Amino acid sequence: xxxxxxxxxxxxxxxxxxxxxxxxxxxxxxxxxxxxxxxxxxxxxxxxxxxxxxxxxxxxxxxxxxxxxxxxxxxxxxxxxxxxxxxxxxxxxxxxxxxxxxxxxxxxxxxxxxxxxxxxxxxxxxxxxxxxxxxxxxxxxxxxxxxxxxxxxxxxxxxxxxxxxxxxxxxxxxxxxxxxxxxxxxxxxxxxxxxxxxxxxxxxxxxxxxxxxxxxxxxxxxxxxxxxxxxxxxxxxxxxxxxxxxxxxxxxxxxxxxxxxxxxxxxxxxxxxxxxxxxxxxxxxxxxxxxxxxxxxxxxxxxxxxx
Numbered sequence: 001x002x003x004x005x006x007x008x009x010x011x012x013x014x015x016x017x018x019x020x021x022x023x024x025x026x027x028x029x030x031x032x033x034x035x036x037x038x039x040x041x042x043x044x045x046x047x048x049x050x051x052x053x054x055x056x057x058x059x060x061x062x063x064x065x066x067x068x069x070x071x072x073x074x075x076x077x078x079x080x081x082x083x084x085x086x087x088x089x090x091x092x093x094x095x096x097x098x099x100x101x102x103x104x105x106x107x108x109x110x111x112x113x114x115x116x117x118x119x120x121x122x123x124x125x126x127x128x129x130x131x132x133x134x135x136x137x138x139x140x141x142x143x144x145x146x147x148x149x150x151x152x153x154x155x156x157x158x159x160x161x162x163x164x165x166x167x168x169x170x171x172x173x174x175x176x177x178x179x180x181x182x183x184x185x186x187x188x189x190x191x192x193x194x195x196x197x198x199x200x201x202x203x204x205x206x207x208x209x210x211x212x213x214x215x216x217x218x219x220x221x222x223x224x225x226x227x228x229x230x231x232x233x234x235x236x237x238x239x240x241x242x243x244x245x246x247x248x249x250x251x252x253x254x255x256x257x258x259x260x261x262x263x264x265x266x267x268x269x270x271x272x273x274x275x276x277x278x279x280x281x282x283x284x285x286x287x288x289x290x291x292x293x294x295x296x297x298x299x300x301x302x303x304x305x306x307x
Contacts, residue, residue, distance in 0.1 A: 049100055049152070058101075064246070065101045071243050072212055077185040080243070081114075081214040083195040083204045085231035089219040090248035092120045095194040103156035107189040112159045114207065115196045116168040119161030125150065132162025136180070137171045157188075168196075173206030181210055198231040205234055213243035220249050 053061075072078045082098070084091045092115070099111040112133060113121035122129035127148055131141035136159075150156040165171055184191055193211065195204035208214055214235055218228060235242060 049097060053097075061097050061101045062104075064098060065105070068098075068243065075212075077188055077191060078213075079181060079185070079191045079193065079211045081193045081195050081204065081208055081211040081240075082217065083214060083231075083235075084197045084217040084219075085199050085223060085227040086197050087118070087200060089197075089217045089223060090246070091197075091217040092124065092194050094215070094217050094246050094248070095192055096121065096124055099156060099190075099192050100152065102190050102192075103150070103153040106155060108155045108157075108187065109153075109190045109192070110157045110159065110184055110188045111192045112194065113161040114172060114193045114203065116161045116165060116171070117196060117201065117203070119164075121158065121194055122160040125158060127158065127160065129160045130163050132160035134162035134165040134168070134171060136162065137174060137176050138165065139176075169201065169203045169206055172203050177207065178210055198234050199227055205238055208235065208238055208240040211240065213241040215243050215246055217246045217248060220247055222249060 068078075068080070072080075082091050082095045092113075095111060099109050103109045111121065113119045114133065115121075116134050119129060119132075122132070131146050133146070135141035136143060136146045141162075146159060146162065148158045148160065150158055171177065181191065193207065195207065198204050198216075216228075216231060216235070232242070
């Protein structure tokens, strides 16, 4: 009789995941959310938001706000583009802090993250980045799901960039984007557009025709003069109004805020100044930024040097 061999045909199921090891999804679930104190500390390091900056830095942003009010004609809504020549010059930080100071006056402010290739506004403000502008323009999401109210002021709204699309420049230059701005002009007093660097992609250039003016952010000892010249040429070629410059990472000499009245306190590194001359180093905690008019003559320093 031939030997017979019994086999077990019952399939054996593999474990769904390795035993004793956490997957990335598990880690995400168990990771604790940052506390309010940790969020505040992070914003301070980034030079973000006036209520968490030094007195002098906050006052400098307010002076930037005043300069803009004089630079733009009185109208129901002012649309301002904020851009730079290259990446890393601090345009997004400038956009957030400027929107904050405008909202402080009670004006209705909308901050739009138009940098759909490398968005940062939602992260800086600790909010969901999607859905947002790209989803709205593509007709994939309703406006009520994209527009977010800030946690700081009831009159400050943010439209994040949304999912990264394959055609950001086409979306920004579309008639749907134009119609969106026209509709928001009836709702808001200020619309700030955080736009990509001019020399990197054409996204910022296709939308400047619908703005009332453009601010160009530059960074001291970082921005190449030829890159800035190329940026200015492109902006002026399209006939956009140049409102001025914001200089980041600048050390402006002649400190006026070493002491201030009854406070008797040193506000390290922040000061008002004129031109580019520097006689002393700035604070190690926050770098300075300077707002220059279109001729490059007047400036005012304020804090923050992130993208």
